[in-house]
Amino acid sequence: MSRSLRCCVPFALALLSTGVLAAPQNLTVISFGGATKQAQDKAYFQPFNASGAGTVVAGEYNGELSKIKAMVDVGHTSWDVVEVESPELLRGCDEGLFERLDPARFGDPAQFVPGTLSECGVATYVWSMVMAYDQAKVAKAPTSWADFWNVAEYPGKRGLRKGAKYTLEIALLADGVAPADLYTVLGTPQGVTRAFAKLDQIKPNIQWWEAGAQPAQWLVAGDVVMSAAYNGRIASAQKEGMKLSIVWPQSLYDPEYWAVVKGTPNKKLAEDFIAFASQPQTQKVFSENIPYGPVHKEALKLLPEDVQRQLPTAEANLAGARAVDAEFWVDHGEELEQRFNAWAAR
Numbered sequence: 001m002s003r004s005l006r007c008c009v010p011f012a013l014a015l016l017s018t019g020v021l022a023a024p025q026n027l028t029v030i031s032f033g034g035a036t037k038q039a040q041d042k043a044y045f046q047p048f049n050a051s052g053a054g055t056v057v058a059g060e061y062n063g064e065l066s067k068i069k070a071m072v073d074v075g076h077t078s079w080d081v082v083e084v085e086s087p088e089l090l091r092g093c094d095e096g097l098f099e100r101l102d103p104a105r106f107g108d109p110a111q112f113v114p115g116t117l118s119e120c121g122v123a124t125y126v127w128s129m130v131m132a133y134d135q136a137k138v139a140k141a142p143t144s145w146a147d148f149w150n151v152a153e154y155p156g157k158r159g160l161r162k163g164a165k166y167t168l169e170i171a172l173l174a175d176g177v178a179p180a181d182l183y184t185v186l187g188t189p190q191g192v193t194r195a196f197a198k199l200d201q202i203k204p205n206i207q208w209w210e211a212g213a214q215p216a217q218w219l220v221a222g223d224v225v226m227s228a229a230y231n232g233r234i235a236s237a238q239k240e241g242m243k244l245s246i247v248w249p250q251s252l253y254d255p256e257y258w259a260v261v262k263g264t265p266n267k268k269l270a271e272d273f274i275a276f277a278s279q280p281q282t283q284k285v286f287s288e289n290i291p292y293g294p295v296h297k298e299a300l301k302l303l304p305e306d307v308q309r310q311l312p313t314a315e316a317n318l319a320g321a322r323a324v325d326a327e328f329w330v331d332h333g334e335e336l337e338q339r340f341n342a343w344a345a346r
Contacts, residue, residue: 025054027269031083032256033060035236035290040124043286044277053276054269063088068097068261077263080270083124086326087333089257093120099260099267106271106278107296113255113313115323116295121257122274125286126293128254128312128321129166131247132234133226134219145174145250148226149198151205159215159227162208164340165329166252169322170228171198173250179322187328192336196343208344219244235291235310249320253312255295287311 029045031037037060045056059079061067065088071077084092092098103109103117116123133142138154148158148170160167169182175198177185185191199206207224209215215229216237231251237244258277260270276282283294284302293313294300300308300315308314312321 024052025266025269026057027054027080027266027273028057028059028078029081029273030059030061030079032063036125036292039286039289042289043282044273047282047285048273048276051276053272056273065092065095065097068092069095072097072262075263077261077265079261080264080266081273082259082261084121084257084259086254086257086324087329089118089121089259090326090330092259093118097262099262099264099270101260101271101274106275111297112278113293113295113297113318116255116257118257121259122278123255123295124258124277125283126253126255126295126312128231128248128293128317129161129170129228129252129324130231130234131226131251132215132219132229132244133247134222134243135245136243137219137222137225141245142226142247143249144247145170146176149174149202151202154225156225157205157207157218157223158202159207159209159218159224159229161228162210162344164336165333166228166324167199167340168192168195168336169252169324171195173322174198179250179320182322183325183328187332192339196339199343216242216244231310231312232291238310248317251312251317251321252324253293253318253321254324254326 031040037058041058045058049055063085068082071079098120100119101122106117106122109117113126131142131145131148135141142148142154147154168186172182172185172191172195173179175194186195207218212230212233215227216233218224219227220242231246234244234246258274260267264270278296280296280298280302283296283299287294287299287303288307291310293311300313311317
């Protein structure tokens, strides 16, 4: 028996006592595909199947709530568990698209990264928007978003994600706003104006990216001197031998969640799967296969130190980081994205 399967035997035995193993059911689990889904398959899907608790039928989508809404509206739910981003979790919860969950069902809340358990979802991993640079192409390592704005000391283009979300936060951090005050400031008209004024300072030097793979490619090619980037993309580039570095202080982290689709006849099994995927041992396997952070604090202790250092949820990396305020973006995202698009087009 493989190490990853041995870790989950106690969970399977617990389910045996409830009779679940006597009649395995299919459970449709929908995620975003790609390398993340491959890691989920190794860490969660295959071990869950082997436990006898049920059989995962894995699918993928682009995160659109419209498909889930259509199922719920007609009362025919063919998906059981879905991976959703934090703003979509809040919207879906408000609109009645997801089942309400009891956070205590999934373990001691104190053992989870703050903000990763909610009434409609349980986080499955945490990713970060970080600053990255090629250490071979800078004389002195940048340490903050203020350095990102320092075109005198770091001449050249710098990459930012083309959109208001994350970009406005980064601008305010560069302008000296404390991470704890970020959304209080951005929630005022003066704060929004301040963010765009800060972006004006380096607008000619910005190279906008829209695909997660672009920052690493541009850094290696020398097209940009530094860039905002998803930490997993940079860690993958590092594994491939690219001499890229991450600046963790002032990073922005955000969880991805498991949610249970409203009306599924398999709610209990869906909760069993989420509880299974929330164990330290299974989350360890996931993070070994892709450098995104486990949400169970005990999982970090099971990982080698070199892996821990790459994760958004490592204690040192969380110390200077700020959680993205999903509720803020649900409330203000549309208007801020429209203003950003108008500003970027000028």
